[in-house]
Amino acid sequence: MAAISGGKTYHHGDLRNALICAAVGLATEGGPERVVLREAARRVGVSPTAAYRHFDGRGELLRTVRVHAQRMLADSMERAAAREPGADDPVLAAERRLSALCRGYVGFAVEQPGLYRAAFCLPRPAGTAVPAPERQPHEPEVRAFTLLGEALDALDALARSGAPRRTVRPAAGVAAWSAVHGLSLLLLEGPLRRLPAQRRNAVVESTLAMVVTGTRAP
Amino acid sequence: MAAISGGKTYHHGDLRNALICAAVGLATEGGPERVVLREAARRVGVSPTAAYRHFDGRGELLRTVRVHAQRMLADSMERAAAREPGADDPVLAAERRLSALCRGYVGFAVEQPGLYRAAFCLPRPAGTAVPAPERQPHEPEVRAFTLLGEALDALDALARSGAPRRTVRPAAGVAAWSAVHGLSLLLLEGPLRRLPAQRRNAVVESTLAMVVTGTRAP
C-alpha cells in the first residue's frame, strides 16, 4: 500500500482515521469547540472537502471524538482501579475500588480538560430551543457510569451477604456520578480552577470520602 | 427625560442597562455562547458600535451577564430555603435548610439551563492554553457556595453544642457543591438530560439525601 511506503500519494489510504486523530488532538488542546473540520483537514494535509468523503460533516466528526474521549475516560478509571492495592476485608476492597474509580475519573478530567469536556459535549448546547420533535438516536451506554454502578452493586451484594452496610441502588450511582462530575467541572472551569495542586488533592480526597460514606445506609 | 416620554430619541438614556437586559435574555434562550454583542444591540434597536460606549467589548458584556446569572442562582436557593417548613428539632431544621438550598440550586439549573450555564461560563474555555502569565482579577465570592457553606457551618455549630453529628468543614462544602453542580449538569446537558420529569425528581431527592447523609460523621 502506497501510504505505508511513506510517499505522498493522491490517495491517502487511511484518511478517516487520520482525521479522527487530528480531531482528537484538537479536542485535547482546546475542548470540543476547538474541533474544527477545516483545521483537522489542514493538519492531515488534505483539502477540507476531502473530509466529506468520510464524514457527514463537522457534527459527525465531533461525535466520533466524543466516543473516543468517553472511552479514554473509562480507561483512566480502570487504570486507577487496577493500581489500587487490594484488601483482605472484601467490603474495604470494594470501597477502595469505588474510590479509586472516582479518583481516575477526576484525575482524567484534571489532566485532560479538553478531552473531558469533549466526552460530555452536546451537538446542541443546553438551553437551546429544539425546533422539531426530532427523533433522537439511541444514546449509547456511558461506560464511566457503568463502572461506578458495578462498583456500587458489588458493595450491595456484600451487604446482602451479611456485611454491615448497604447502598441504595440505582440512585447511589447517580449521586456518586454527580459528585465526581461536579467536582471535576468546578476544578476545571469552575470557581475552583485556581486551586493549587496540593489543596486540589485534599479537596478531591475528602469528596471521595463523602461519596463512600454516602453509600452507607443512615 | 426623553427616554421616559416614550418617544425614540437619539440618546437612549439607559443603554447600558438595556443592553444588559437583552444580553441576559439571550443567555436565557441559549446560554453564554448565545450572548452576542451585535444581537443585543439589534434587540435594543441600536447600532453595534453604540455598545462600545458602555462596554469594553463582548467580554465585558458576558462577564456582566455572568454576575447577574450567579445572583439569580443564589436567589433561587434562598427562595427554596424560605419555602421549606421549619422543624422543632434544630438539627432537623438545619438539615432541611441544607437540602432546600440544594433543591433550589438544581431547580434553577433545570428551569433556567441557559442562565445556569452562563453563571459558570469562562472567558477562555477550559483546556485552552493560556499564553501569558496574565494577571487574573480577583474572583468575586460565589454566593451560591457561601450559602451552602453557611448551612454546613450551622450544622457544625449544633454538633459542637451537643447534637450527635458533625460535618467536616470546609471540605464538606466542596463536596456538597460538587454533588449539586454535577447533578445539574448531568441533567442539563449530560447523559441524564432525557430523563422524564418524575424520574428526574426522584434522582434529585435521593442525591440530596446523600449530600445530607454525607455530612454526618462516619
Add this chain to the structure above:
DNA sequence: TGTACATCAGTGAACGCGCGTTCACTGATGTAC
C-alpha cells in the same frame, strides 16, 4: 497480458454567514460667559 471503463477519493475555487471591532462622522446635551 492488455485495455476500456466505472468508480472511488481526492482537489481548488467559491459562496454565504455572522461575528467582533474600528473608523470617521454627526446629532444632542449641557455649561460658561
Add this chain to the structure above:
DNA sequence: TGTACATCAGTGAACGCGCGTTCACTGATGTAC
C-alpha cells in the same frame, strides 16, 4: 436670557476573520472482458 462651544452618545460603512459547505473537476484504482 441668549449664544458659543466642548463633550457626550449615538450612526453607518467597512474590515478581516474563519467557519461549514457546495460545486464542478481530476487523478488513481480496480475490475470485466
